[in-house]
Amino acid sequence: MKKKFDFRRFIADNVVVVIFLILTAIATPISGLSANYILQDIITRIGRNSFLVFSLLLPIMAGMGLNFGMVLGAMAGEIGLIFAVDWNISGVWGLGFSVLVGLPIAIILGWAAGAVLNRAKGREMATGYILGFFMDGVYQFVVLYLMGSLIPMRSLAITLSRGYGIRNTLNLDSVRQSLDNMMMVKLFGLNFPVGTFIIVAILCLFIVWFRKTKLGQDMRAIGQDQLVSNASGIPVETTRIIAIVMSTVLAMIGQVIFLQNMGNMATYNAHRQTGFFAVAAILVGGASVTKATIPNVFVGVVLLHLMYIVMPRAGAELFGSAQIGEYFRDAFSYGAIALALVLHAWRKRRGVEIDRAGLRMNTVDPAAKGGAV
Amino acid sequence: MSGADKNGANPAIRTRRLLVKAGLLVMYVALTVFVFINGRSHTFLIDNKSLDDGAVSAMRRVKVFIDNQKPLELYARDRELLMVRGQGHRIRIETQDPANRLEAKFSVPFGNDMILISVPKMASGADDFWEHFVIQYERPTNNDAPPPTLEEPVPIEPTL
Numbered sequence: 001m002k003k004k005f006d007f008r009r010f011i012a013d014n015v016v017v018v019i020f021l022i023l024t025a026i027a028t029p030i031s032g033l034s035a036n037y038i039l040q041d042i043i044t045r046i047g048r049n050s051f052l053v054f055s056l057l058l059p060i061m062a063g064m065g066l067n068f069g070m071v072l073g074a075m076a077g078e079i080g081l082i083f084a085v086d087w088n089i090s091g092v093w094g095l096g097f098s099v100l101v102g103l104p105i106a107i108i109l110g111w112a113a114g115a116v117l118n119r120a121k122g123r124e125m126a127t128g129y130i131l132g133f134f135m136d137g138v139y140q141f142v143v144l145y146l147m148g149s150l151i152p153m154r155s156l157a158i159t160l161s162r163g164y165g166i167r168n169t170l171n172l173d174s175v176r177q178s179l180d181n182m183m184m185v186k187l188f189g190l191n192f193p194v195g196t197f198i199i200v201a202i203l204c205l206f207i208v209w210f211r212k213t214k215l216g217q218d219m220r221a222i223g224q225d226q227l228v229s230n231a232s233g234i235p236v237e238t239t240r241i242i243a244i245v246m247s248t249v250l251a252m253i254g255q256v257i258f259l260q261n262m263g264n265m266a267t268y269n270a271h272r273q274t275g276f277f278a279v280a281a282i283l284v285g286g287a288s289v290t291k292a293t294i295p296n297v298f299v300g301v302v303l304l305h306l307m308y309i310v311m312p313r314a315g316a317e318l319f320g321s322a323q324i325g326e327y328f329r330d331a332f333s334y335g336a337i338a339l340a341l342v343l344h345a346w347r348k349r350r351g352v353e354i355d356r357a358g359l360r361m362n363t364v365d366p367a368a369k370g371g372a373v
Numbered sequence: 374m375s376g377a378d379k380n381g382a383n384p385a386i387r388t389r390r391l392l393v394k395a396g397l398l399v400m401y402v403a404l405t406v407f408v409f410i411n412g413r414s415h416t417f418l419i420d421n422k423s424l425d426d427g428a429v430s431a432m433r434r435v436k437v438f439i440d441n442q443k444p445l446e447l448y449a450r451d452r453e454l455l456m457v458r459g460q461g462h463r464i465r466i467e468t469q470d471p472a473n474r475l476e477a478k479f480s481v482p483f484g485n486d487m488i489l490i491s492v493p494k495m496a497s498g499a500d501d502f503w504e505h506f507v508i509q510y511e512r513p514t515n516n517d518a519p520p521p522t523l524e525e526p527v528p529i530e531p532t533l
Contacts, residue, residue: 084412088486090458093412100405174414 015343016336017286020303023332024310031313038309040190045305046298047180047196048261052254053278053285053297054203055247059124060292061211062243063223066279069113069128069244073251074271075139076105080252081175081259082143082166082267086155090174092182095256098175102252109135110248114241121226125289132275140268166267176263196257203250204294219243223290251278280304280333283340290344307332410460416487417455417462418506421447429493436467437492447492464495472496479503 011018028038052070059067080098089097113131120127147153148164158167182195210216218239221229230236255274259265282292285300308329315325382390419437423430431449438444440462445453460483465476477495481488487506495502 087409088414089409089412090414090456091412093408093458097405097408097412100401100408103401 014286016283016340017299017303019339020284020307020332020336024303024306027307027310027314030317031310032317033310033313036189038306041309042302042305043190043192044180044261045308046301047193047200048258049254049277049281049305050200050297050301051203051257052251052274053281053301054200054207054294055250055254056278056282057207057292057294057297058210058219058243058250059247060287060290061216061223062219062240063226063290064117064240064243065125065128065289066282067128067244067247067251068125068275068279069117069131070247070251070278071132071271071275072109072113072135073102073106073248074255074274075135076102076109076248077252077255077259078102078265078267078270079105079139079143081172081256081265082147082158082170085158085170085172085174086153088155088174091178092175094175095179095260098256099253102256103249106249106252107245110245111241113248114244117244118237118240129275136272139271143267168267170265170267172259172263172265175260177261179257179260196261199257207294215239215242254278276333276337277304280336284336288340288344304333304336410483412458413460414456414458415481415485417457418487418489419445419447419453419455419492420489421449421451421492424491424494429491429497429499431493432468432470432472432496434468435470435492435496438465438467439463464490466492466496468496470496473498477502 052074055070055073056067059065077098080100080102081094083101084094084098087097113128116131117124117127142151144165146164147166148159153159153164153166158170159165160167179195179199180193183193183198185192185194211220218229218234219242221232221234222236222239226236251274255271258274259270281300281304282296283300284304285296285298287293287296287300311329311332312322312325315328316322318324417439419439421431421435432447433449435447436444437447437453439455440457440459442455442457444467445455447453461478461480463476463478466472467475474496482505485505487508488503489506490503492502
């Protein structure tokens with residue numbers, strides 16, 4: 001029997017996406033920005049941000065929720081970039097070098113994060129968030145005190161005048177937009193960074209392929225039920241660690257792609273908001289704490305960044321101050337995360353209640369649980 | 374099972390895994406070194422100036438081709454700056470002035486960031502036509518700080 005389309009149910013399932021669609025639909029005409037300008041900015045931001053957002057997919061698949069610990073990977077990418085600039089390695093070679101330097105750091109940090117998260121099962125998101133803050137301190141110690149003193153740095157242009165530590169802002173001119181400009185195609189008056197898009201497409205294909213592998217199936221099984229997976233012989237803890245390591249490595253590459261597009265790096269702040277923006281994007285795209293797909297990433301990046309583009313101008317047009325638009329977009333981004341988490345908790349509780357009622361009445365309607373597992 | 378270790382893999386599989394891991398590690402190191410050497414950028418300062426000792430004089434007009442970069446056109450007493458990548462480089466000149474050599478290949482020593490190339494010296498046939506160029510960088514000291522102003526300090530009022 002074909003299932004009847006339930007509009008209310010559809011809205012309830014996609015409430016975050018619907019709210020963002022309404023907001024941007026209202027703000028876009030008010031902003032007065034041309035379609036060409038908005039499209040060009042969206043294209044640039046898809047290339048810049050989507051790789052970072054993709055790094056969240058695997059931990060969600062493994063039932064570990066949103067990996068706020070991805071900032072560890074971002075820090076590894078930044079360390080790689082510092083060395084690339086210090087050694088004067090330019091262009092795409094510089095990006096490759098940054099990734100190669102960041103790779104072992106990301107693997108070690110990811111492994112450590114995975115081990116910690118295995119000891120905090122059920123509270124991975126909060127633990128990952130705090131882990132990010134902890135590692136931020138370690139990062140600052142390394143970059144501010146060890147680089148130039150214990151770790152030799154060659155370039156005087158990037159070290160602080162006292163002789164050790166890296167400057168607050170790092171000029172990435174040597175690698176600036178080297179990946180984007182590698183294969184820039186102009187079409188319909190818009191510039192498409194095809195090189196970056198190809199790398200994102202390769203990652204998409206990798207994720208599609210990875211889901212079908214033994215390890216990918218194990219992750220999905222663990223995401224469904226850890227106890228059952230453990231009983232069926234899947235090494236739950238190791239698989240969870242691998243999911244976090246892969247996520248951290250992808251975040252490292254994502255941060256390198258992000259920063260090469262920006263062209264400069266706030267040495268001590270660039271990674272702090274990375275996790276927040278990526279999580280907001282994937283949630284706005286319709287993902288939940290337990291389920292995320294590739295289309296969620298693209299829809300999220302487009303919707304969130306569309307709001308980021310139009311809101312300041314809409315604020316300026318409506319209230320005479322772009323700052324109010326900035327407040328709006330920050331409030332709605334945090335609101336999206338809060339709403340998604342609240343909905344997840346609500347659905348989970350509702351699912352448990354319906355299961356309980358079903359046991360009493362001896363009937364369970366899975367559709368009534370609102371997709372909760 | 375006698376041949377299996379505690380992870381359920383026999384020694385042959387364990388050895389193979391170890392070899393694969395070692396191979397990956399070697400590949401990683403080799404790739405990093407390859408990218409490091411080939412990705413290094415250098416700044417070339419290209420001079421068309423007479424030498425101080427008068428041994429070689431500047432050319433009236435010369436076109437300099439370095440690797441696959443756009444050609445540089447230099448007149449007498451000109452100096453141009455060029456960013457190049459990699460350790461090995463090829464330099465070619467086109468000029469109507471008399472020259473013993475029009476093309477040369479050279480390799481930048483590892484660790485050198487800036488190289489000064491004398492085009493007239495190269496054209497004369499000398500092998501030491503390039504040299505390591507070092508910028509003397511002095512860190513600012515406390516003595517470089519501006520002197521304290523003698524004017525009265527401006528009171529800062531709290532703002533909302």
